[in-house]
Amino acid sequence: MDFLSDELQAYADQHTSPETPLLARLNRETHVQVLAPRMLSGQLQGRLLSMLSHMVRPRRILELGTYTGYSALCLAEGLTADGELHTIEQNPELEDRIRRYVAEAGLTGRIHLHIGEALQVLPTLAETWDLVFIDADKINNDAYYELVLPQVRPGGFILVDNVLWSGKVLPSHQVRPSDKDTQALRAFNDKVQQDERVENVLLPVRDGILMIRKR
Numbered sequence: 001m002d003f004l005s006d007e008l009q010a011y012a013d014q015h016t017s018p019e020t021p022l023l024a025r026l027n028r029e030t031h032v033q034v035l036a037p038r039m040l041s042g043q044l045q046g047r048l049l050s051m052l053s054h055m056v057r058p059r060r061i062l063e064l065g066t067y068t069g070y071s072a073l074c075l076a077e078g079l080t081a082d083g084e085l086h087t088i089e090q091n092p093e094l095e096d097r098i099r100r101y102v103a104e105a106g107l108t109g110r111i112h113l114h115i116g117e118a119l120q121v122l123p124t125l126a127e128t129w130d131l132v133f134i135d136a137d138k139i140n141n142d143a144y145y146e147l148v149l150p151q152v153r154p155g156g157f158i159l160v161d162n163v164l165w166s167g168k169v170l171p172s173h174q175v176r177p178s179d180k181d182t183q184a185l186r187a188f189n190d191k192v193q194q195d196e197r198v199e200n201v202l203l204p205v206r207d208g209i210l211m212i213r214k215r
Contacts, residue, residue, distance in 0.1 A: 003167070003204065012044060019043050023073060026101050030068045034094070039067050039135075045206050046074040049133065049159070052211075053078025056157060058130030063087040064118045064144055065136035065161075069098040073105055075133060088114045088121045090136075122147050129153065135161040138181045141188045149197065152214045158198075163189055164208030 004012070019027060023046065031037040041049060049071055053061070059080045063072050066089035076085050085107075089098065092115050102111045114121045118136055122144070129152045134144050141160060152158060167173065168182045169189060175182045192200050192212060203209045 003164075016044050016047050019046065022101065022104055023070060026068060026070055026073070029097075030070065034068055034097075041071040041074065042206075045209070046070060048203075048205060048209075049074040050077045052157070052159070053131060056131050058156075059083045060127050060129050060131075061085040062125070062127070062129045062132045062148060062151075064122075064132075064134045065089065066094065066098055066113065067135075068094060069101045071133060071135065072098075072111055073101065073107070075131070076105075076107055076111055079110065084110050084112060086112045086114065086125055086127065088116065088118045088136075090115070090117055119143060119147070125151075127151065130156045132156075132158040133161070134158065138162065138165070138188075139184045141184060142191065145188070145192070149214065154214055156214050158212040158214070160188075160192075160210040160212065162207045163202060163210040164204065166207060169208075 027040060027042065030040045053075045054077065057078060057080055059082065061075050061079065063075060063085065066072055066087040072085060072087045079085065095113065095115055098113055102108055119140065129148065132148050132152060134141060136144065145158070148158065163169070163185060165182055165185050168175070169186050189210065192198065192210060198212045198214055200210060200212045203211055
């Protein structure tokens with residue numbers, strides 16, 4: 001995931017708006033108390049998600065993969081006054097932490113947490129999405145994409161995280177037959193590139209964010 005030198009990364013961080021105190025506390029707590037803290041978006045990506053959300057001004061946001069809630073809080077910053085965000089997390093052990101931080105942010109009535117498998121929860125959500133952030137298991141990226149794309153309004157956006165997969169998506173990388181994640185990501189990235197239903201830009205931010213606009 002570390003494509004930039006430490007010096008360049010530090011420079012980028014220093015020239016990016018800082019986290020709010022609440023997000024900084026959640027960032028620190030996640031690194032100290034939760035497994036796999038690299039899954040957290042962090043300052044740079046979090047501020048990017050916030051800025052994109054402010055640009056779109058979404059009324060309805062969908063997130064797949066809440067983790068500890070950092071990215072949901074960032075995305076919610078750009079919601080319209082009557083906007084709501086639905087986020088799906090499969091790990092019930094994270095629920096109390098997520099709800100606690102959502103409450104501290106004053107967003108209990110606007111961020112709706114669903115605990116369960118995304119493929120089972122998604123069909124129960126009858127919404128039209130302005131902005132979708134997919135940051136869940138990589139094997140199912142294509143399934144998530146096909147489920148949510150019909151529900152995204154024309155001109156709406158889908159963001160897919162970790163599409164560079166620490167560089168393993170490159171043709172020069174030798175993929176083991178057992179590495180299903182890399183195989184799935186390569187196939188997904190190629191599919192979106194050829195999908196006439198959308199326009200797309202792959203942003204080399206952290207582990208790669210694929211920005212997709214529905215035509």
